[in-house]
Amino acid sequence: MPQTEIPARILRKRKFIFTLGYPNSPEIAFDIEIPIPPFTDFTTLFGNLVHKTNLPYACFDAARSQLQEFILKETRSYEDDIADSSVLDFLHEDGPSSEFDYDQKFRMDSGMTPDVTPHFDEDFKELMKVGRTEELLKLIRLESEMNFSLAQKLEQRDAELKKLRAECEDAVERTKETSDLEEHSYNLSVLNDKLQLTEANYCNQIKALTERNRSEFIRAVGILKENGNLPNENCNKKSVPLNKPKFVEHPPVLDESFTIYIGNQLKSMHNARLLQYRSLDEFCHDRSMESMDRTVYESSRLNSLINLYRRDLKAAVMLVDRDPLYHMHTQTEFFKLCEKSVELHFDPIDVQLQKIAGTISTLNKSQRHPPSNQRCFDSMDTRLHGDHDLFRPGDVVFHLVTDQHWDKIDLTSRHPYINGLRNCIRLASKNAVRTLALPLFLNKDVTESQPLAFYQGRADLLLKCIKGFLIEVCSTGASNANCAAFNERSMHYNIIFGVPETLGPKIFEATVDTILQVFHLVPTVNV
Structure with missing residues (x-):
């Protein structure tokens, strides 16, 4: 049989080129694997393009459309070459082979390596x-x-x-x-x-x-x-009882919700909630789950696992001392909660904290001349974070380093605490966190020792700073490579402001009035 020419080998990576569309504008190039790897959707792919190329927001629609056409065209070309390869193999072998993997042969002929086995998180996400x-x-x-x-x-x-x-x-x-x-x-x-x-x-x-x-x-x-x-x-055939501690029912706390507008020209709508709390670990763990019936618990846990690797994550901000191993050394309630969880998806709490301590040590060594008004720990963005799979109220926990004498600090918009809070919000935006809970006064233990005007002034400052940070992350959608980059509509956030229950209803009501003054509320509709 005469030898037939083998189809030209194609590369696995194809280069997508996009021109911004204004005079003397540079071309943006982005390498794409064809076909798209398993468990990778188009939205994530486009988000990576925006993140790596710093694509302007005005070009999102045009780039998205051209990228879709490019992937479709290259995928069809890839499949055509596979079909040609199978036909040639049929001619060379003098007959069909039902057990032959033409896709794998084509990858080998074209110099491609077989697909790597997906990671556990990809397997788990697909299973859900x-x-x-x-x-x-x-x-x-x-x-x-x-x-x-x-x-x-x-x-x-x-x-x-x-x-x-x-x-x-x-x-x-x-x-x-x-x-x-x-x-x-x-x-x-x-x-x-x-x-x-x-x-x-x-x-x-x-x-x-x-x-x-x-x-x-x-x-x-x-x-x-x-x-x-x-x-x-x-699975064990006998039913394992849920670890139910004695549930102590507490009186209800004060709670107020708002729908707010953010921005001047391009407005975006968000939800704000003012809530009293008894301890900071309530942001990370819903104690009512411990007293749930088994069926209700399993349904709630299934919903948590389905959302574990999705984009609508929830985060909480906890206040810690300067010691990176603060939770381990003081045996906080948060550490005890993490220790009781099996952590099947992420590292245990002690491993995460030790990694963070090593990172902080490296960053502090590299900064030879810290600012005179900050300590070394402040200069590394005043922010730690960890991941936990057991706590649905908080998938991600940010650790904000604060001082014990918070009420004696002259807090301004340039203070390291505010800068650390800004970094928490920016990092939450980049990692697809939609719900963020934080203590409004940036305090751990508070007594009603300060006058009402003190709490009103601090609430006014923090709310205005948070409003500015939200405007920043909403107006620069490209900073969020995983979710904001491909959304046609602006991002929507749920912000929970916590007020200590020990401050009483008077300060809570004053904080509600401050929120009404700082934020522009969505008009209510009477039905």
Whole structure:
């Protein structure tokens, strides 16, 4: 048989070129993989183009249309070449081969590498799209079993450590009353060593349990994605009880919601909410979930997992001291909540904090001459953040470094606290966070010791600054590579302002009046 010419090899990457359209304007080039990789939609692809090329907002519509045509044309060309390759193979082999992968052969002939196995987050995101509800509920029950086993291990650790600490305290008291100081000092040293050894032992056990749970969960997700069902051996047949603490019902707190306009010429509409809170960890964890019925809990958890890798994320701003390991050293309620979660999607809280501490150390070393009115920790944007998969009220938690003597600080729009808050809002915009909860007065512990005018002035300053930050992120949609870049309409944000319940209703009502003065409200419609 005469040799037929092999079709020309094509490259996997194609270059998309777009001209801005005004005189002497430069061309924008962007490399695109053809065909588009799995689990990559057009909106994300266009958002990456905007982010990498700094495409002006005025060119979004034209660039979006041309990019769609370019991808369609190149994909058709790619499929035509695959078809030509299969025909040539049929002619060369003197017959068809039903088991032959023409797509893979074409990739090899054209110098392409096979697709890399998608990451776990891509597998999980795809599973949430196509998985059946009853199978996804099996995955949630498997997660509940892991959470239950972790909670049991933590309870054992806390009980044993509490017992050893009590023995150490008793030994210290006996040392004060006895004359044989050497013997009691030795006993105290033995107890102290036993305490440290027990704590290290449980730390290793919990770490091993966490890694084993994550490996098992990743394997279950892979099985469920490939087969469409999860074998019963992956889930315990007996029902695991939910870890329900005694639910204490608190009286309702004051709550007020507003629909506001942002911007002068190009207005965008957002939601604002003023809410009283008892502690900052309420921004990250809804304690009412702990008393839910199993069916309600599983439905709520399923909704959380579906939205975990989507763009409409929720974030909270927490206030911490300058120590990057503040949560670990002080054992805050937030740290205890994170410790009780299995964290099957992200690193545990201690690992995230240690990574942040290393980053802060590197940044502070690189800054040889910090401003005279700031400390080293302020100069690195005064912002930390972490990811958590258990807390639906807050998918992302920003840590804003503040001072304990917040009421004695002369707060201005140029203060590092305000700059840190600005960085939180900008980073939230870039990472598709639509809902942001923050303490309005940037305080951890507040008593009603200041006059009403003090809180009104601080609320007025912070609300005006936040309004300006929202105008900035809404007017520069290109800063959001994952969501704002491809939305035909402007971004919509939900901002929750928290006011401590200890300040009472008088300051809450005064803050409501301040919001009415700072923001332009959407007119109400009477039906």
